[in-house]
Amino acid sequence: MSPWMRPSTLEFFRRAKAKKNYPVTEWLHGWFYMRFPYAYIGNGLGTRQPAKLWLRLRALWRRWFPPKAAPEGISKGGLAWAEGYHGKVIPLQAAREWVTVREPIAAALPEQVIPFQHARDLILEMPDHLALLDCPCRAARENPCLPLDVCLVVGEPFVSMVIEHHPQRSRRVSSAEALAVLEAEERRGHVHHAFFKEAxxxxxxxxxxxxxxxxxxxxxxxxxxxxxxxxxxxAQVDDDLCAGCGECEAVCPFGAVSAAAGPAQVDAAACMGCGVCVSHCPQEALALVLDPQKGAPLEVHSLISTPPSC
Structure with missing residues (x-):
């Protein structure tokens, strides 16, 4: 069978056609993203192997669909990109729940959870279908962090798309294997992001x-x-427990923790609530606390519903 029309591609187009007010341009955008993720993402990161086809398509895309207006300090292209392609930081415990859920989910997430106009649907069909894909971001680097296979694709038709189109760079995994990857990445000080994409x-x-x-x-x-x-x-620090060792500052992926003098201090504005500092604190002096200014958490068990119709 032609690699351009794998069964998963046909299924993806079928679902796109059934989605109301979903333009054909987004069908093609989504297919291109799943078919050529290493060109799509790697070129944007400055890989030494640029995709000429992608460069041409991107130029046409920007001509046909110019970026929308953006607030001061954010580029027009940047806002348009974020509106349709973004990630929600999730602590390890929340990530564990995502790879162990067994019931289908169909929910349109409120702005308190996903504060963007687009790409806010959380629909999981066959949530036990999981696959690991070699990370396109890491693959684009000359000296990437290892291992590469840390992108966890969840549910259909996306799992079948990466397996059928990238058999050398992906593999199906069980919930137990997915949990092991999440926990290993947490130990490395890496952040779990739930990704949404309009396309x-x-x-x-x-x-x-x-x-x-x-x-x-x-x-x-x-x-x-x-x-x-x-x-x-x-993150919140218990000053009585903090020994000022600086481990939290060293591992914070967002540079939100400082332990230069005395107990650690958390920059509330910079903190994304990933929990990496919490899991790495030898004194157990850090904890995650709800912060209304950071929006609402993405909690899977509150969203379980009947199977989606599409």
Whole structure:
């Protein structure tokens, strides 16, 4: 069978056609993203192997669909990108729940959870279908963090798409294997992000386990493009327990913790609530607390519902 029309591609197009007010341009965008993720993402990160086809398509895309207006301090292109392609930080415990849920989910997430106009649907069909994909961000680097296979694709039709189109760079995994990857990445000090993309049916599709040195979304965030949403929590220090060892400062992926003098201090504005500092504190002096200014957490068990109709 032609690699251009695998069964998963046909299924993806069928679902796209059934989605109301979903333009054909997004069908093609989503297909291109899943078919050529290493060109799509790697070129944006400055890989030494640029995709000429992608460069041409991106130029046409920007001509046909010019970026929308953006608030001061954020580029027009950056805002448009974030509106349709963003990640929600989730602590390890929340990530564990995502790879162990067995019931289908169909929910349109409120703005308190996902504060963007687009890509807010959380629809999981066959949630026990899981796959690991070699991280396109890491693969684009000359000296990437290892291992590469840390992008966890969740549910259909996305799992079948990566397996059929990238058999050499992906593999199906069980919940137990997925849990082991999440926990290993947590030990490495990496962050779990639940990713949503407008071009992928406006839905959640993956949990990426990101390092601050390779991750394109974290790089964009530092550059002023709001691609990442806080978890809904922030870290809090117990001064009585803190020994000022500096371990939390060393592992914080967002540079939100300082232990230069005395007990550690958390910059509430910079903290994304990932929990990496909490899991690495030898004194157990840190904890995650709910912070209304950070939005609402993405909690899977509160969203379990009847199977979606599409």
């Amino acid at each position: 992928l049916l406006g839905r959640f599709y993956a949990i990426c386990n990101c390092c601050s040195c390779c991750c394109g979304a974290m790089q964009a965030q530092r550059g002023g493009t709001p691609m990442l949403i806080p978890s809904g929590y922030r």
